[in-house]
Amino acid sequence: MKVGNRLTVYIVIGLIAGIIIGSIFSPMADQAWVQWIDQFVFNVVGQIFLNLIFMVVVPVVFISIVLGVVGVGDPKTLGSLGIKTIAFYLTTTAIAITVAIIIALVLQPGEGQAELLDSSEVEEYRETELEGETGEAIDQSVDETIINLIPSNVIEAMGTANMLQIIAFAIFIGISLIAVQDKAKSVIKLFEEANEVIMWIVLAIMKYFAPIGAFGLVATAFTQAGFGAIQQLGMYFVCVLLGLFIHLLFVYGSVIKFIARKPFIWFIKGFAPAMGVAFSTSSSSATLPVSMETAQNNLNVKKSVSSFVQPLGATVNMDGTAIMQGVATVFIAQLTGVDLTIMQMVTVVVIATVASIGTAGVPGVGLVMLAMVLTAVGLDPAAIGIILGIDRLLDMTRTAVNITGDATIAVVLNEQQIRKEEKEKSARQS
Structure with missing residues (x-):
């Protein structure tokens, strides 16, 4: 069972x-019958699809990473692959937020709109969100982040879907399977068979639930936000979308064309099903099973590469989210009347890039990261309440960019590995 062109068409129709x-229901969102349809039809259908995908995320990540490590075979090669992956991810994230800051400085989306800071949304965000998880995320120090990479309780890590801890444990299991070699053949076979079973479940979910699930998630998002919310923040909305488009077309396009040496149209066409799911779910983690299967089947990425690079990317690579943070930081600074210095802008780039490591790939997590960035440059994180109304719509688009970045790096590293193997083979023959 594969994610084929027909399913892609169905997902696009659903979106x-x-x-x-x-959008039709949005102007009538305060009416009881629209609220009923939104809550009991759109939301139910969408959340069931989302839960079905989340149901298999942890086993997919764990099994895939183990098999990916075993597939690489040599721990030295694994280390090299890991270093290259992280280097590519951090580089593209830094480029993304730099592009976003430049766009916001040129188009100035916050000029002349200082009255937005007096809106009720700002005070509501200060009273609710900043007292909860956002504050906890801001308080977590660098040393705590490093320590938390290693799970003290594997069951708890899996129960809370702590992806970095799951990845760390899976890498240890994979390396141990390589070390014991022949004694673990039956265990490796068990993982391979488990992978076949879990991926069949993933593709069955896609085949029977994806189009209607995508419809439900997008319908409820546009009913609650709609295009009406965009009007007041139109220039901010345009800046984020422009940044996402430029990064997708020119950065990813250049990487695919000049480093992977593949046509960008081929890449987009092959990866379109996963992008559609990402747009509807707004979650890199939820889309991960689909994005891996799509990369392996449609983009011919080896399982050993895809199984290592893409799960890691779903956790540490958030270029689309970084673009939102760059635009939002400049936007809020302009509302406040603050001219960011060069050093402050460099701080934004560094903090946003580092903050992307270990942040869960779930809907709305970009706002938590944005609060960290705003605090670092002395801006009031409560101003996030201004953009809260349209963030769900932007979250859908930037998630599609996030997972496309993961697939881009997977294709690049896959092509580099193929060329290396061909070169070694040619050297042996000569």
């Missing part, structure tokens, strides 16, 4: 239908 119907 378009959700956008149209949600």
Whole structure:
């Protein structure tokens, strides 16, 4: 069972239908019958699909990483692959937020809109969100982040879907399987068989639930936010979308064309099913099983590469989110009347890039990261309340960019590995 072109068409139809119907219902969102449809039809359908995907994320990540490590075979090669992966991810994230800051400085989305800071949304965000998880995320120090990479309780890590800890444990299991070699053949076979079972479940979910699930998620998002929320923050919305488009087309396009030496159209066409799911779910983690299967089947990425690079990317690579943070930081600074210095802008780039490591790939996590960035440059994180109304719509788009970045690096590293193997083979023959 594969994610084919017909399913891609069905998902796109579901997305378009959700956008149209949600936009029609949005002006009537305060009416009881619309709220009933949104809550008991759109939301139920969408959340069931989302839960089905989340249900298999942990086993997919764990099994895939173990098999990916075993597939690489040599711990030295694994270390090299890991270093290259992290280097590529951090580089593209830094480029993404730099592009976003430049766009916001040129287009100035916050000029002349200082009255937005007096809105009720700002005070509501200060009273609710900043007293909860956002504050805890801001308080976590660098040393705590490093320590938390290693799980003290593997069961708890899996129960809370702590992806970095799951990845760390899976890497240890994979390396140990390589070390004991022949004695673990039956264990490796068990993982391979478990992978076949879990991926069949993933593709069954995609085949039977993805189009209607995508419809439900997008319909409820546009019913609650709609295009009406975009009007007041139109220039901010345009800046984020422009940054995402430029990064997708020019940065990823250049990487695919000049480093992977593949046509960018081929890449986009092959990866489109995963991008559609990412757009509807707004979650890199939820899309991970689909993005891996799509990369392996449609982009011909080896399982050993895909199984290592993409799960890691779903946790540490958030280029789309970084673009939002760059634009939002400059936007809020302009509202406040603050001219960011060069050093402050460098701080934004560094903090946003580092903060992306270990941040869960779930809907809305970009706002938590944004609060950290704003605090670092002395801006009031409560101003996030201004952009809260349209963030769900932007979250859908930037998630699609996030997972596309993961697949881009997977394709690049896969092609580099193929060329290396061919070169070694040619050297042996000569």
